Amino acid sequence: MTPTATLTRLRLNPESPAVRRDLADRIQLHKTLMRLTPGTPSPHPRRDAGLLFRLETGPDGPCLLIQTTQPPRLTGLPAHYGTAQTSDLTPLLGALTPGLPVRYRITAAPVRHIPGPCYGRRPDGTLLRRRGTPAALHGPDAVTWWQRRAAAAGLAVNAATLTPHPFPRSPRSADPRGLYHHLSQIDGHAHITDPRLLVEAVCRGIGRAQSYGAGLLSLAPA
Incomplete structure:
Protein backbone atom coordinates (compact mmCIF):
# COMPACT_ATOMS: atom_id res chain seq x y z
CA MET A 1 0.00 0.00 0.00
CA LEU A 93 3.88 8.27 -5.35
CA GLY A 94 1.86 5.38 -6.70
CA ALA A 95 2.90 6.17 -10.29
CA LEU A 96 6.66 5.88 -9.66
CA THR A 97 8.08 2.99 -11.70
CA PRO A 98 11.59 1.59 -12.35
CA GLY A 99 13.41 3.44 -15.11
CA LEU A 100 11.08 6.46 -15.05
CA PRO A 101 13.05 9.68 -15.78
CA VAL A 102 12.28 12.49 -13.32
CA ARG A 103 13.26 16.02 -12.45
CA TYR A 104 14.05 16.56 -8.79
CA ARG A 105 14.78 19.27 -6.25
CA ILE A 106 15.97 18.95 -2.68
CA THR A 107 17.40 21.34 -0.13
CA ALA A 108 19.90 19.40 1.94
CA ALA A 109 22.57 19.72 4.60
CA PRO A 110 25.48 17.60 3.29
CA VAL A 111 27.65 16.56 6.23
CA ARG A 112 30.43 14.03 6.77
CA HIS A 113 31.86 12.78 10.04
CA ILE A 114 35.59 13.10 10.71
CA PRO A 115 36.60 10.02 12.74
CA GLY A 116 37.67 10.69 16.30
CA PRO A 117 41.09 9.72 17.69
CA CYS A 118 41.81 6.06 18.37
CA TYR A 119 42.03 5.03 22.02
CA GLY A 120 42.37 1.25 21.76
CA ARG A 121 41.25 -1.95 20.08
CA ARG A 122 38.60 -4.56 20.67
CA PRO A 123 39.68 -8.21 21.08
CA ASP A 124 38.86 -8.77 17.39
CA GLY A 125 41.25 -5.99 16.38
CA THR A 126 38.60 -3.34 15.60
CA LEU A 127 39.80 0.17 16.43
CA LEU A 128 38.01 2.05 19.20
CA ARG A 129 37.62 5.75 18.46
CA ARG A 130 36.35 8.80 20.26
CA ARG A 131 33.18 10.39 18.97
CA GLY A 132 33.74 11.93 15.54
CA THR A 133 33.25 15.56 14.52
CA PRO A 134 30.68 16.44 11.80
CA ALA A 135 31.81 18.79 9.04
CA ALA A 136 29.69 20.51 6.40
CA LEU A 137 30.35 19.66 2.73
CA HIS A 138 30.34 22.12 -0.16
CA GLY A 139 30.77 22.11 -3.94
CA PRO A 140 31.69 18.79 -5.60
CA ASP A 141 31.89 17.06 -2.21
CA ALA A 142 28.27 18.00 -1.53
CA VAL A 143 27.22 16.70 -4.96
CA THR A 144 29.02 13.40 -4.29
CA TRP A 145 27.21 13.18 -0.92
CA TRP A 146 23.90 13.69 -2.72
CA GLN A 147 24.65 11.05 -5.34
CA ARG A 148 25.30 8.49 -2.59
CA ARG A 149 22.19 9.41 -0.64
CA ALA A 150 20.03 9.41 -3.78
CA ALA A 151 21.31 5.96 -4.79
CA ALA A 152 20.38 4.62 -1.36
CA ALA A 153 16.90 6.13 -1.87
CA GLY A 154 16.27 4.38 -5.19
CA LEU A 155 17.25 7.28 -7.45
CA ALA A 156 20.14 7.29 -9.94
CA VAL A 157 21.32 10.87 -10.47
CA ASN A 158 22.07 11.85 -14.08
CA ALA A 159 22.76 15.55 -13.45
CA ALA A 160 22.95 17.80 -10.39
CA THR A 161 23.26 21.57 -9.96
CA LEU A 162 24.01 22.91 -6.49
CA THR A 163 23.00 26.36 -5.22
CA PRO A 164 24.06 27.47 -1.69
CA HIS A 165 21.12 28.56 0.48
CA PRO A 166 22.41 30.14 3.71
CA PHE A 167 19.87 31.56 6.13
CA PRO A 168 19.99 33.80 9.22
CA ARG A 169 21.34 31.96 12.24
CA SER A 170 19.42 32.39 15.47
CA PRO A 171 21.32 32.88 18.74
CA ARG A 172 18.97 30.19 20.13
CA SER A 173 20.10 27.70 17.50
CA ALA A 174 20.65 24.09 18.58
CA ASP A 175 23.38 23.98 15.93
CA PRO A 176 26.30 25.75 17.65
CA ARG A 177 28.82 24.84 14.93
CA GLY A 178 26.61 26.30 12.20
CA LEU A 179 26.60 23.04 10.22
CA TYR A 180 23.01 23.50 9.11
CA HIS A 181 23.19 27.26 8.56
CA HIS A 182 24.46 26.70 4.99
CA LEU A 183 21.90 24.52 3.27
CA SER A 184 22.31 23.61 -0.41
CA GLN A 185 19.54 23.40 -3.01
CA ILE A 186 20.21 20.61 -5.50
CA ASP A 187 18.32 20.40 -8.81
CA GLY A 188 18.70 17.96 -11.67
CA HIS A 189 17.54 14.91 -13.57
CA ALA A 190 17.56 11.27 -12.51
CA HIS A 191 15.85 7.96 -13.15
CA ILE A 192 14.17 5.67 -10.68
CA THR A 193 15.86 2.41 -9.72
CA ASP A 194 13.70 1.32 -6.77
CA PRO A 195 10.22 2.88 -6.36
CA ARG A 196 9.69 1.39 -2.90
CA LEU A 197 12.87 2.95 -1.50
CA LEU A 198 12.08 6.22 -3.25
CA VAL A 199 8.57 6.48 -1.80
CA GLU A 200 9.99 5.84 1.68
CA ALA A 201 12.62 8.55 1.17
CA VAL A 202 10.06 11.09 -0.10
CA CYS A 203 7.80 10.49 2.89
CA ARG A 204 10.59 10.28 5.49
CA GLY A 205 12.92 12.97 4.10
CA ILE A 206 16.61 12.66 3.26
CA GLY A 207 19.53 13.70 5.44
CA ARG A 208 19.84 15.86 8.51
CA ALA A 209 18.51 19.31 9.47
CA GLN A 210 14.90 18.56 8.58
CA SER A 211 13.76 20.93 11.35
CA TYR A 212 15.75 23.67 9.56
CA GLY A 213 14.02 23.16 6.20
CA ALA A 214 16.13 20.39 4.65
CA GLY A 215 15.23 16.92 3.39
CA LEU A 216 12.08 17.51 1.30
CA LEU A 217 12.56 15.76 -2.04
CA SER A 218 10.31 17.01 -4.88
CA LEU A 219 9.82 14.92 -8.03
CA ALA A 220 8.16 15.51 -11.37
CA PRO A 221 8.16 13.43 -14.59
CA ALA A 222 10.96 14.59 -16.88
Whole structure:
Protein backbone atom coordinates (compact mmCIF):
# COMPACT_ATOMS: atom_id res chain seq x y z
CA MET A 1 0.00 0.00 0.00
CA THR A 2 1.38 3.41 -1.02
CA PRO A 3 1.89 5.79 1.95
CA THR A 4 -0.18 8.97 1.93
CA ALA A 5 1.34 12.44 1.70
CA THR A 6 -0.02 15.93 1.25
CA LEU A 7 1.84 18.91 -0.24
CA THR A 8 0.89 22.47 0.68
CA ARG A 9 2.20 25.48 -1.22
CA LEU A 10 2.03 28.42 1.17
CA ARG A 11 2.56 31.81 -0.42
CA LEU A 12 3.82 33.95 2.46
CA ASN A 13 2.54 37.44 3.20
CA PRO A 14 5.69 39.63 3.51
CA GLU A 15 3.68 42.27 5.38
CA SER A 16 2.92 39.84 8.22
CA PRO A 17 4.99 40.41 11.39
CA ALA A 18 4.80 36.66 12.07
CA VAL A 19 6.23 35.89 8.62
CA ARG A 20 9.10 38.37 9.04
CA ARG A 21 9.87 36.89 12.46
CA ASP A 22 9.89 33.31 11.11
CA LEU A 23 12.03 34.11 8.07
CA ALA A 24 14.69 35.44 10.44
CA ASP A 25 14.59 32.44 12.79
CA ARG A 26 14.37 28.85 11.52
CA ILE A 27 13.62 27.53 15.01
CA GLN A 28 10.57 29.78 15.25
CA LEU A 29 9.55 28.86 11.68
CA HIS A 30 9.61 25.20 12.64
CA LYS A 31 7.45 25.93 15.71
CA THR A 32 4.93 27.79 13.55
CA LEU A 33 4.69 24.96 11.01
CA MET A 34 4.21 22.39 13.77
CA ARG A 35 0.89 24.14 14.42
CA LEU A 36 -0.30 22.59 11.15
CA THR A 37 0.00 19.07 12.60
CA PRO A 38 -2.52 17.22 14.82
CA GLY A 39 -0.43 17.88 17.93
CA THR A 40 -0.86 14.40 19.41
CA PRO A 41 1.63 13.58 22.21
CA SER A 42 4.74 11.96 20.80
CA PRO A 43 8.47 11.82 21.53
CA HIS A 44 9.06 12.71 17.85
CA PRO A 45 6.14 14.95 16.81
CA ARG A 46 7.68 16.30 13.57
CA ARG A 47 8.71 12.89 12.31
CA ASP A 48 5.42 11.26 13.27
CA ALA A 49 3.47 14.00 11.46
CA GLY A 50 5.70 13.60 8.38
CA LEU A 51 6.42 17.35 8.44
CA LEU A 52 9.02 18.42 5.88
CA PHE A 53 9.35 21.88 4.40
CA ARG A 54 11.42 23.94 1.98
CA LEU A 55 11.61 27.71 1.67
CA GLU A 56 11.75 29.03 -1.89
CA THR A 57 11.90 32.57 -3.25
CA GLY A 58 10.43 33.49 -6.61
CA PRO A 59 9.20 36.55 -8.48
CA ASP A 60 6.07 36.57 -6.33
CA GLY A 61 8.01 36.54 -3.07
CA PRO A 62 8.79 33.84 -0.49
CA CYS A 63 6.91 30.56 -0.60
CA LEU A 64 6.92 27.50 1.65
CA LEU A 65 6.45 23.96 0.36
CA ILE A 66 5.15 21.89 3.25
CA GLN A 67 4.69 18.13 3.21
CA THR A 68 2.67 16.27 5.83
CA THR A 69 1.23 12.79 6.20
CA GLN A 70 -2.29 14.16 6.69
CA PRO A 71 -3.91 17.35 5.34
CA PRO A 72 -2.61 20.28 7.43
CA ARG A 73 -4.69 22.29 9.89
CA LEU A 74 -4.32 25.66 8.16
CA THR A 75 -6.34 27.33 10.92
CA GLY A 76 -3.32 26.79 13.15
CA LEU A 77 -1.30 29.43 11.29
CA PRO A 78 -1.14 33.05 12.51
CA ALA A 79 -3.73 35.40 10.98
CA HIS A 80 -2.83 36.77 7.52
CA TYR A 81 0.24 34.50 7.35
CA GLY A 82 -0.27 33.62 3.69
CA THR A 83 -2.43 31.85 1.13
CA ALA A 84 -2.30 28.07 0.76
CA GLN A 85 -2.99 25.47 -1.90
CA THR A 86 -2.98 21.82 -0.87
CA SER A 87 -2.71 18.76 -3.11
CA ASP A 88 -2.59 15.00 -2.55
CA LEU A 89 0.79 13.45 -3.45
CA THR A 90 -0.44 9.86 -3.13
CA PRO A 91 -1.26 9.40 -6.87
CA LEU A 92 2.22 10.65 -7.81
CA LEU A 93 3.88 8.27 -5.35
CA GLY A 94 1.86 5.38 -6.70
CA ALA A 95 2.90 6.17 -10.29
CA LEU A 96 6.66 5.88 -9.66
CA THR A 97 8.08 2.99 -11.70
CA PRO A 98 11.59 1.59 -12.35
CA GLY A 99 13.41 3.44 -15.11
CA LEU A 100 11.08 6.46 -15.05
CA PRO A 101 13.05 9.68 -15.78
CA VAL A 102 12.28 12.49 -13.32
CA ARG A 103 13.26 16.02 -12.45
CA TYR A 104 14.05 16.56 -8.79
CA ARG A 105 14.78 19.27 -6.25
CA ILE A 106 15.97 18.95 -2.68
CA THR A 107 17.40 21.34 -0.13
CA ALA A 108 19.90 19.40 1.94
CA ALA A 109 22.57 19.72 4.60
CA PRO A 110 25.48 17.60 3.29
CA VAL A 111 27.65 16.56 6.23
CA ARG A 112 30.43 14.03 6.77
CA HIS A 113 31.86 12.78 10.04
CA ILE A 114 35.59 13.10 10.71
CA PRO A 115 36.60 10.02 12.74
CA GLY A 116 37.67 10.69 16.30
CA PRO A 117 41.09 9.72 17.69
CA CYS A 118 41.81 6.06 18.37
CA TYR A 119 42.03 5.03 22.02
CA GLY A 120 42.37 1.25 21.76
CA ARG A 121 41.25 -1.95 20.08
CA ARG A 122 38.60 -4.56 20.67
CA PRO A 123 39.68 -8.21 21.08
CA ASP A 124 38.86 -8.77 17.39
CA GLY A 125 41.25 -5.99 16.38
CA THR A 126 38.60 -3.34 15.60
CA LEU A 127 39.80 0.17 16.43
CA LEU A 128 38.01 2.05 19.20
CA ARG A 129 37.62 5.75 18.46
CA ARG A 130 36.35 8.80 20.26
CA ARG A 131 33.18 10.39 18.97
CA GLY A 132 33.74 11.93 15.54
CA THR A 133 33.25 15.56 14.52
CA PRO A 134 30.68 16.44 11.80
CA ALA A 135 31.81 18.79 9.04
CA ALA A 136 29.69 20.51 6.40
CA LEU A 137 30.35 19.66 2.73
CA HIS A 138 30.34 22.12 -0.16
CA GLY A 139 30.77 22.11 -3.94
CA PRO A 140 31.69 18.79 -5.60
CA ASP A 141 31.89 17.06 -2.21
CA ALA A 142 28.27 18.00 -1.53
CA VAL A 143 27.22 16.70 -4.96
CA THR A 144 29.02 13.40 -4.29
CA TRP A 145 27.21 13.18 -0.92
CA TRP A 146 23.90 13.69 -2.72
CA GLN A 147 24.65 11.05 -5.34
CA ARG A 148 25.30 8.49 -2.59
CA ARG A 149 22.19 9.41 -0.64
CA ALA A 150 20.03 9.41 -3.78
CA ALA A 151 21.31 5.96 -4.79
CA ALA A 152 20.38 4.62 -1.36
CA ALA A 153 16.90 6.13 -1.87
CA GLY A 154 16.27 4.38 -5.19
CA LEU A 155 17.25 7.28 -7.45
CA ALA A 156 20.14 7.29 -9.94
CA VAL A 157 21.32 10.87 -10.47
CA ASN A 158 22.07 11.85 -14.08
CA ALA A 159 22.76 15.55 -13.45
CA ALA A 160 22.95 17.80 -10.39
CA THR A 161 23.26 21.57 -9.96
CA LEU A 162 24.01 22.91 -6.49
CA THR A 163 23.00 26.36 -5.22
CA PRO A 164 24.06 27.47 -1.69
CA HIS A 165 21.12 28.56 0.48
CA PRO A 166 22.41 30.14 3.71
CA PHE A 167 19.87 31.56 6.13
CA PRO A 168 19.99 33.80 9.22
CA ARG A 169 21.34 31.96 12.24
CA SER A 170 19.42 32.39 15.47
CA PRO A 171 21.32 32.88 18.74
CA ARG A 172 18.97 30.19 20.13
CA SER A 173 20.10 27.70 17.50
CA ALA A 174 20.65 24.09 18.58
CA ASP A 175 23.38 23.98 15.93
CA PRO A 176 26.30 25.75 17.65
CA ARG A 177 28.82 24.84 14.93
CA GLY A 178 26.61 26.30 12.20
CA LEU A 179 26.60 23.04 10.22
CA TYR A 180 23.01 23.50 9.11
CA HIS A 181 23.19 27.26 8.56
CA HIS A 182 24.46 26.70 4.99
CA LEU A 183 21.90 24.52 3.27
CA SER A 184 22.31 23.61 -0.41
CA GLN A 185 19.54 23.40 -3.01
CA ILE A 186 20.21 20.61 -5.50
CA ASP A 187 18.32 20.40 -8.81
CA GLY A 188 18.70 17.96 -11.67
CA HIS A 189 17.54 14.91 -13.57
CA ALA A 190 17.56 11.27 -12.51
CA HIS A 191 15.85 7.96 -13.15
CA ILE A 192 14.17 5.67 -10.68
CA THR A 193 15.86 2.41 -9.72
CA ASP A 194 13.70 1.32 -6.77
CA PRO A 195 10.22 2.88 -6.36
CA ARG A 196 9.69 1.39 -2.90
CA LEU A 197 12.87 2.95 -1.50
CA LEU A 198 12.08 6.22 -3.25
CA VAL A 199 8.57 6.48 -1.80
CA GLU A 200 9.99 5.84 1.68
CA ALA A 201 12.62 8.55 1.17
CA VAL A 202 10.06 11.09 -0.10
CA CYS A 203 7.80 10.49 2.89
CA ARG A 204 10.59 10.28 5.49
CA GLY A 205 12.92 12.97 4.10
CA ILE A 206 16.61 12.66 3.26
CA GLY A 207 19.53 13.70 5.44
CA ARG A 208 19.84 15.86 8.51
CA ALA A 209 18.51 19.31 9.47
CA GLN A 210 14.90 18.56 8.58
CA SER A 211 13.76 20.93 11.35
CA TYR A 212 15.75 23.67 9.56
CA GLY A 213 14.02 23.16 6.20
CA ALA A 214 16.13 20.39 4.65
CA GLY A 215 15.23 16.92 3.39
CA LEU A 216 12.08 17.51 1.30
CA LEU A 217 12.56 15.76 -2.04
CA SER A 218 10.31 17.01 -4.88
CA LEU A 219 9.82 14.92 -8.03
CA ALA A 220 8.16 15.51 -11.37
CA PRO A 221 8.16 13.43 -14.59
CA ALA A 222 10.96 14.59 -16.88
